[in-house]
Amino acid sequence: MMYALAAATPETFWAWVIFIIQNYGSLFLIGARNTMFIAITGTAVGFAIGLLVAVVRTIPIKPSTPTPIKAVVRLSKVLLGVYIEVFRGTPMIVQAVVVYYGSLQLLGIDLSAMVAGILIVSINTGAYMAEIIRGGIESIDRGQTEAAQAIGMSHVKTMVFVILPQAIRNILPATGNELIVNIKDTSVLNIISVTELFFMSKSAAGTYFRYFEVFFVTSVVYLIMTFTVTQILRWLERKLDGPENYTVMGSQTTPAGTIHVHHGDHRPGLGGK
Amino acid sequence: MSKVKTIHATPIAGDASKIVEVVHLGKSFGSNEVLRDIDFDVRTGEVVSIIGSSGSGKSTLLRCINLLETPTTGDILHHGQSILHGAHKVNDYRTHVGMVFQQFNLFNNLNVLQNCVVGQVRVLGRSKEIAEQKAMQYLEKVGMAQFIKAKPRQLSGGQKQRAAIARALAMEPEVLLFDEPTSALDPEMVGEVLKVMRDLASSGLTMLVVTHEMQFAREVSNRVVFMDKGVIVEDDVPEVIFNTPRHERTRSFLDRILDR
Ligand SMILES: Nc1ncnc2c1ncn2[C@@H]1O[C@H](COP(=O)(O)OP(=O)(O)O)[C@@H](O)[C@H]1O
Numbered sequence A: 001m002m003y004a005l006a007a008a009t010p011e012t013f014w015a016w017v018i019f020i021i022q023n024y025g026s027l028f029l030i031g032a033r034n035t036m037f038i039a040i041t042g043t044a045v046g047f048a049i050g051l052l053v054a055v056v057r058t059i060p061i062k063p064s065t066p067t068p069i070k071a072v073v074r075l076s077k078v079l080l081g082v083y084i085e086v087f088r089g090t091p092m093i094v095q096a097v098v099v100y101y102g103s104l105q106l107l108g109i110d111l112s113a114m115v116a117g118i119l120i121v122s123i124n125t126g127a128y129m130a131e132i133i134r135g136g137i138e139s140i141d142r143g144q145t146e147a148a149q150a151i152g153m154s155h156v157k158t159m160v161f162v163i164l165p166q167a168i169r170n171i172l173p174a175t176g177n178e179l180i181v182n183i184k185d186t187s188v189l190n191i192i193s194v195t196e197l198f199f200m201s202k203s204a205a206g207t208y209f210r211y212f213e214v215f216f217v218t219s220v221v222y223l224i225m226t227f228t229v230t231q232i233l234r235w236l237e238r239k240l241d242g243p244e245n246y247t248v249m250g251s252q253t254t255p256a257g258t259i260h261v262h263h264g265d266h267r268p269g270l271g272g273k
Numbered sequence B: 001m002s003k004v005k006t007i008h009a010t011p012i013a014g015d016a017s018k019i020v021e022v023v024h025l026g027k028s029f030g031s032n033e034v035l036r037d038i039d040f041d042v043r044t045g046e047v048v049s050i051i052g053s054s055g056s057g058k059s060t061l062l063r064c065i066n067l068l069e070t071p072t073t074g075d076i077l078h079h080g081q082s083i084l085h086g087a088h089k090v091n092d093y094r095t096h097v098g099m100v101f102q103q104f105n106l107f108n109n110l111n112v113l114q115n116c117v118v119g120q121v122r123v124l125g126r127s128k129e130i131a132e133q134k135a136m137q138y139l140e141k142v143g144m145a146q147f148i149k150a151k152p153r154q155l156s157g158g159q160k161q162r163a164a165i166a167r168a169l170a171m172e173p174e175v176l177l178f179d180e181p182t183s184a185l186d187p188e189m190v191g192e193v194l195k196v197m198r199d200l201a202s203s204g205l206t207m208l209v210v211t212h213e214m215q216f217a218r219e220v221s222n223r224v225v226f227m228d229k230g231v232i233v234e235d236d237v238p239e240v241i242f243n244t245p246r247h248e249r250t251r252s253f254l255d256r257i258l259d260r
């Protein structure tokens, strides 16, 4: 009996790795899928939250602004500042526990682990993205805002049609970085039993107590995910930068042609749709 | 269309034939008083040049007129109606007062045509077709029709400024403010922009131009305003300002700048 078990169980590191992949492959795939799902959804929702927060936080308060509006804007700015400080100033693993158990105990809402996980990653990412986007907005030359205001655009129109398209292009690398971080950091959600990759790995490892081999496979899966995403983001950035030249329209005085610009640094266009 | 909505039935104060009237305007940045008791106006069809040495408050005055800066004291009237006090909508007012900046400030995310279209569509609510048609009309006027597909960073300074003028014109404002439109240009590009501005002046556009181009001020303007240290020293026809200025400060400024 002892002999049979020994024959059935692998003996070398690589044999264990193969054994684990064969027996728990589907578990890794489900875990990886959930991790990607939470990371992508959380980053997307977090981006939207960050956008909204950043636009509010950059509303200019002028002496001419009516007092009630001034008060509302000031209060919103303070509250949003608190939100950013709290979620950037505490570990996501702690936030996960507080939100998951707190929502049940305080609000009587029984969130599924998955929903709680997405919620936490979104809110957490939102706090970081708000600051990244605000930095992006503030890095755009004031002249852009002034030109938009000079043709009568409101703060929101100025943001949507002029500033954000430029700011978002500039912060794309930082946003990609947030996604990469989220792919890795969803692992903390195992604390509330979200069935992401780390949780699944822990389950698999527990059965045979082969932590090293299992988590070796886990590392490779994480690496594949982050590497793939990095490559996709690079491709996206190149694509958004557009062609390096523009076409000159023909006229009576000038023949049509193409101008090549070598330092061309195009930004994605939103307007003129 | 833009002409219709600019006429206000019941002027509260001042003179409705004045597109913009600046009344006892003052502006301070902190304790630094930059403009003091400015009284001045622009009437339909006028070309007014503002001259004066650097730091005298010319840009600040222009920026107050379209409310990029909020005046500290005084008022600005649009056809006799206050835009600082009362129900005047700032963004609506701004569509009537165009601005051309020293640094062009073309929208970097948009190509030349889109730069001239975005305000028409998003602010004036024109259809895309009409907006593009108008944009083309003004881009042709400034000689930029062949560059509609270019992004700002692919253009020379002179081309950028001409596109920026077309963008402002496409909004069909009642008056166009120019803040040293040629000061950021390489010398060989100054001429093409001044030529466009001369054409606009002779086509009847109301213009308020801060400039160091004395020949332009002299030949094109109906009135020249000389500013020094935050006040208007002299406001008169170009012949008087350039030939027989009433104030010593005007004379010494012109002697210096004209090297005479
Ligand atoms: N945003 C600002 N904050 C503080 N001081 C300013 C600001 N803008 C202009 N000033 C000051 O106001 C004065 C007039 O500036 P400006 O209107 O630009 O003069 P000009 O256009 O005639 O050269 C200068 O002393 C300048 O330093």
Ligand SMILES: [Mg+2]
Residues within 6 Å of the ligand: B058, B059, B060, B180
């Ligand atoms: Mg100036």
